Amino acid sequence: MSGGEQPGLLPVEAALQRLLALAEAMPVADNERVALADADGRVLAEPLIAGLDLPPWANSAMDGYALCLADWTGEPLRVSQRIQAGNAPQPLQPGSCARIFTGAPLPAGADTVEMQENVVVEADGRVRFSEPLRLAQNVRAQGQETRLGEHLLPAGTRLGPIELGLAASLGIVELSVRRRLRVAVLSTGDELVEPGLPLGAGQIYNSNRRLLMAWLQRLGCAVVDGGILADDLESTRAALAALSDVDLILSTGGVSVGEADFLGVALREEGQLALWKLAIKPGKPLTCGQFRGVPVIGLPGNPGSTLVTFGLLARPYLLRRMGVQRVEPLGFALPAGFTWSKPGKRREYLRARLQNGRVVLHPNQSSGVLRSAAWAEGLAEVLEGTTLAEGDSLRFIPLSEILG
Ligand code: AMP
Numbered sequence: 001m002s003g004g005e006q007p008g009l010l011p012v013e014a015a016l017q018r019l020l021a022l023a024e025a026m027p028v029a030d031n032e033r034v035a036l037a038d039a040d041g042r043v044l045a046e047p048l049i050a051g052l053d054l055p056p057w058a059n060s061a062m063d064g065y066a067l068c069l070a071d072w073t074g075e076p077l078r079v080s081q082r083i084q085a086g087n088a089p090q091p092l093q094p095g096s097c098a099r100i101f102t103g104a105p106l107p108a109g110a111d112t113v114e115m116q117e118n119v120v121v122e123a124d125g126r127v128r129f130s131e132p133l134r135l136a137q138n139v140r141a142q143g144q145e146t147r148l149g150e151h152l153l154p155a156g157t158r159l160g161p162i163e164l165g166l167a168a169s170l171g172i173v174e175l176s177v178r179r180r181l182r183v184a185v186l187s188t189g190d191e192l193v194e195p196g197l198p199l200g201a202g203q204i205y206n207s208n209r210r211l212l213m214a215w216l217q218r219l220g221c222a223v224v225d226g227g228i229l230a231d232d233l234e235s236t237r238a239a240l241a242a243l244s245d246v247d248l249i250l251s252t253g254g255v256s257v258g259e260a261d262f263l264g265v266a267l268r269e270e271g272q273l274a275l276w277k278l279a280i281k282p283g284k285p286l287t288c289g290q291f292r293g294v295p296v297i298g299l300p301g302n303p304g305s306t307l308v309t310f311g312l313l314a315r316p317y318l319l320r321r322m323g324v325q326r327v328e329p330l331g332f333a334l335p336a337g338f339t340w341s342k343p344g345k346r347r348e349y350l351r352a353r354l355q356n357g358r359v360v361l362h363p364n365q366s367s368g369v370l371r372s373a374a375w376a377e378g379l380a381e382v383l384e385g386t387t388l389a390e391g392d393s394l395r396f397i398p399l400s401e402i403l404g
């Protein structure tokens with residue numbers, strides 16, 4: 001981590017690459033085994049390997065009749081057995097078919113299933129197949145999903161409902177996951193008061209603490225509440241020193257090289273400090289450093305800036321420290337439903353929604369405002385130095401892509 005100021009503005013990609021490099025230098029190496037029921041949101045520490053074939057045996061994809069097409073003469077067939085899901089079938093008697101239901105094992109000797117809608121059951125109980133048959137139709141072959149020993153998910157996969165369902169389908173009860181990252185949230189500013197207390201003159205409620213703590217929990221982090229830090233050097237030092245056992249100190253506010261930038265002073269004295277000026281709006285000032293060896297990221301204090309810089313920079317950093325490979329949100333090219341006539345020096349992330357397939361903006365893009373972010377479905381990216389006419393393509397990043 002190099003100290004000092006950057007000349008000019010640091011492009012978003014460059015800042016992200018630096019943060020990811022820092023994350024890769026300090027990966028979370030410890031793993032733990034957790035029950036599947038507790039694994040949602042965690043990161044796989046080892047690849048998920050199939051311990052059996054899926055499906056374990058050939059089975060029917062339909063309610064219908066199983067037969068041996070290779071031996072069939074075209075005549076109606078008598079029904080020699082009835083096989084429901086969960087039954088163990090007898091081998092198919094030659095010259096017969098089996099009544100079979102979805103998910104039931106195919107009897108030995110059968111190779112094809114016809115769905116019940118395409119058969120006629122004759123008066124004597126024999127079954128006539130009225131449509132042409134194709135070998136192996138409506139049969140789910142053994143191992144069609146996976147074979148024993150196949151790698152299904154790489155280490156570093158974030159586990160969600162689908163991955164947990166997949167693991168359960170293999171009979172897995174526990175998974176090895178990365179231990180949770182411990183992240184401390186510090187809010188700086190003499191003006192801040194926690195909800196529940198009365199507001200004094202000049203005071204505002206602390207919104208970033210709740211925003212970040214909820215977000216970090218969704219990311220599978222163990223959150224340490226660092227509370228509110230007054231704007232003074234002694235308490236800043238003391239607060240940082242009390243957080244020696246966390247993986248990251250995440251603070252908001254006090255990074256705009258103002259006179260109340262005590263975080264910067266403390267880091268400079270007892271760690272390292274890089275003050276980045278990012279080509280991002282909302283955002284711009286970001287502190288990246290460490291205090292007595294503990295990494296520190298200082299986000300700008302305006303809640304809109306906290307949202308954008310956490311979502312686009314700190315979130316990927318945290319995920320990469322957990323070993324996650326795909327850390328960047330998906331974005332979609334969509335037509336602008338607005339015009340942008342003044343090219344900016346910074347890349348803008350505008351609180352936006354989709355309306356009739358076009359991206360429209362909230363009228364209030366102030367960095368101090370969360371209400372427009374609550375209205376928004378995503379962030380519309382307007383690149384530095386560009387203008388847009390209605391219908392021009394831009395990248396739209398759904399908030400759902402970054403909030404979890
Ligand atoms: P700062 O970066 O400390 O100069 O803060 C920039 C703006 O964000 C100021 O208007 C602060 O009052 C506001 N702010 C800083 N921290 C918070 C917070 N935790 N919750 C709400 N607003 C904040």
Ligand code: MG
Binds near residue numbers: 253
């Ligand atoms: Mg402040």
